[in-house]
Structures are given as structure tokens and as C-alpha cells.
Amino acid sequence: MLRSVILAASRSSQVERLVATAPLTRDVVRRFVAGTGTDDALRATRELVADGLTVTLDNLGEDTVTPGQATATRDEYLALLRGLAAAGLTPAAEVSVKLSALGQRFDAQLAYDNVRAICVAADQAGTTVTLDMEDHTTTDSTLDTLVKLRKDHPSTGAVLQAYLRRTESDCRELAGVGSRVRLCKGAYAEPESVAYQSAREVDKSYVRCLNVLMSGAGYPMLATHDPRLIAIGEDRARWFDRGPDEFEFQMLYGIRPEEQARLAGEGYTVRTYLPYGEDWYGYLMRRLAERPANLVFFGRALASKK
Numbered sequence: 001m002l003r004s005v006i007l008a009a010s011r012s013s014q015v016e017r018l019v020a021t022a023p024l025t026r027d028v029v030r031r032f033v034a035g036t037g038t039d040d041a042l043r044a045t046r047e048l049v050a051d052g053l054t055v056t057l058d059n060l061g062e063d064t065v066t067p068g069q070a071t072a073t074r075d076e077y078l079a080l081l082r083g084l085a086a087a088g089l090t091p092a093a094e095v096s097v098k099l100s101a102l103g104q105r106f107d108a109q110l111a112y113d114n115v116r117a118i119c120v121a122a123d124q125a126g127t128t129v130t131l132d133m134e135d136h137t138t139t140d141s142t143l144d145t146l147v148k149l150r151k152d153h154p155s156t157g158a159v160l161q162a163y164l165r166r167t168e169s170d171c172r173e174l175a176g177v178g179s180r181v182r183l184c185k186g187a188y189a190e191p192e193s194v195a196y197q198s199a200r201e202v203d204k205s206y207v208r209c210l211n212v213l214m215s216g217a218g219y220p221m222l223a224t225h226d227p228r229l230i231a232i233g234e235d236r237a238r239w240f241d242r243g244p245d246e247f248e249f250q251m252l253y254g255i256r257p258e259e260q261a262r263l264a265g266e267g268y269t270v271r272t273y274l275p276y277g278e279d280w281y282g283y284l285m286r287r288l289a290e291r292p293a294n295l296v297f298f299g300r301a302l303a304s305k306k
């Protein structure tokens with residue numbers, strides 16, 4: 001219930017204005033977001049890589065409504081990839097891209113041209129691109145785009161969301177050789193017709209999907225902060241004899257950093273999802289929806305007169 005309210009607020013421009021102008025919002029944002037510009041992103045990436053982590057960078061922004069916005073997002077990724085290569089941060093750092101930020105909702109061809117340009121730049125920089133997954137109305141078109149991109153850029157990664165009923169079958173489709181698949185629980189408010197509603201059902205689906213991916217021939221990317229699922233991931237890695245270059249754990253910047261360090265210290269590949277940019281509102285609200293404790297933290301900041 002609380003989760004649905006917060007997710008609804010994530011689409012409200014009135015709530016966005018209220019949150020963006022609150023005195024301590026900047027401190028809260030800083031916990032989850034690297035900063036607003038390319039330089040902030042490069043600095044945070046350098047620090048994470050120095051700590052033995054790998055990184056996937058997300059230029060914040062989604063649901064763009066004009067071709068100009070979509071092109072500006074593409075250009076920011078191109079600049080970021082040039083910066084990562086120049087700083088010697090590839091291949092440890094790759095990029096995550098939302099097709100809605102590249103125009104998917106109003107011009108599918110424009111979104112495709114933009115993401116293809118990013119894939120070409122990633123190839124030149126010596127790194128990879130992962131297509132973030134958004135709400136279920138975009139799943140088919142995102143997976144269609146993935147198939148097209150993989151013809152020329154076979155390392156392009158996909159994201160599958162365990163809360164969707166279809167995902168176990170999508171995992172089977174995408175568990176082939178060379179296929180990079182990030183498995184997450186899913187972050188959007190979805191109807192019962194397409195998605196499991198209880199945490200227990202979502203967790204059970206995650207384990208089924210994890211089993212398919214870890215027993216398959218692809219490269220699984222287990223994106224979760226959930227201690228039980230991480231333990232199951234470690235167990236399956238032993239069971240299926242997967243070394244550190246044959247799968248990875250992924251977590252969000254600012255969430256369970258000690259666990260990220262512990263796993264990296266044990267020799268696993270751990271990738272931190274590092275968002276940056278001005279457009280942090282939708283991202284921050286999804287993080288708050290995931291965990292009531294963060295809402296208390298955020299409420300205190302909003303109430304502060306400082």
C-alpha cells in the first residue's frame with residue numbers, strides 16, 4: 001500500500017516540486033546519486049574501482065517527451081563513454097541505459113538510433129551497455145530492441161524482473177552463450193494480471209529465474225540486496241562451478257556498501273549501479289518505495305529547517 005502511494009508520488013510533478021525544494025533533499029539525494037555532472041560520475045567511478053568494485057553508470061532521466069531531450073541524453077552517454085575510456089576506467093565501468101530516456105515512448109526508431117550510437121561508442125571505449133527494464137508495457141519492445149542490437153553488439157545486456165509472471169520463460173530464452181542478463185526483483189507498480197504481488201511470490205520467482213540463469217550458458221548478473229538471495233547466488237555459483245568472470249553480483253550505489261565490499265573481498269565480481277544527473281526524482285522515489293526505513297530518513301530531512 002505504502003509502496004503504491006510512493007510510486008504514484010514518483011509521477012506527480014506537485015510532489016516533485018515539494019521534494020526538490022526541501023532544505024535537506026540534497027543530502028538525501030547524495031546518498032544514492034553520484035552528483036549531477038559527468039565529472040561527478042567519473043570521480044565516483046574512480047573511487048569505486050579503486051575499492052575493487054566494477055560499475056555500471058546510469059545518466060538519470062526517463063520518459064523524455066521531446067526528440068531534443070532524447071538526443072541530449074544520447075550525447076551525455078557518448079561524452080561519458082569518452083571520459084571513462086580517457087580515464088582508463090573501461091572495461092571496469094559500463095553503462096546502463098533506459099530506452100524511455102532515448103525516446104522509446106514517442107519515436108521507437110529514434111530511441112533505437114540513439115541506443116545504437118551508444119553501443120557503437122561503448123565498443124570503441126572497450127566496454128558494454130545494459131538496457132534497463134522499465135514498466136511492463138515496455139518489456140516486449142525493449143527485448144525486441146535487445147535482439148536487434150545484439151546482431152552487431154552481442155555483449156549488450158538485458159534486465160529481467162522476477163516479479164513479472166513471464167520472466168522465468170524470458171530467462172530460458174536469454175540463457176544462451178554470451179547473453180548478459182541482469183536479474184532483479186522489479187521496481188514498478190504492476191497489476192496482478194502480469195506480476196506477482198506478494199514479496200514471497202517474487203522471491204520464489206527470483207530463485208527459479210536465478211536457477212535457470214546460473215545453470216545456463218550465459219553471463220548472469222544477480223542484482224539484489226536481499227541477504228537470502230545473495231546466499232543462494234553464492235551457493236549456486238559453487239554448485240554450477242562458476243568463477244568470478246562467469247557471473248556477477250550487482251547492487252545500487254549507497255545501498256549495503258559493506259556487503260558490496262565483503263563480496264568483492266571474497267573474490268566475486270561486484271558491480272555498483274551508479275546513477276548521476278539532474279533528473280534524480282523518479283529514481284529516488286523508487287528507492288524510497290523499496291524500504292520504509294529510507295522514508296523515515298527522508299522525512300526527517302524534509303522536516304528539517306536547516
Ligand SMILES: Cc1cc2nc3c(=O)[nH]c(=O)nc-3n(C[C@H](O)[C@H](O)[C@H](O)COP(=O)(O)OP(=O)(O)OC[C@H]3O[C@@H](n4cnc5c(N)ncnc54)[C@H](O)[C@@H]3O)c2cc1C
Nearest residue numbers: 132133159184185186187223224225226250251252273291
Ligand atoms: C544493479 C541493479 C539494477 C537494477 N535495475 C533495475 C531495472 O532495470 N529495472 C527495475 O525494475 N529494477 C531494477 N532494479 C531495482 C530492483 O528491481 C529492486 O527494486 C531493488 O533492487 C530492491 O530489491 P532487492 O532485491 O534489493 O530486495 P528487497 O526485498 O527490496 O530488499 C532486501 C534487503 O535489501 C536491503 N535493501 C533493499 N533496498 C534497500 C534500500 N533502498 N535501502 C537500504 N537497504 C535496502 C534491505 O536489507 C532489505 O531487507 C535494480 C537493482 C539493482 C541492484
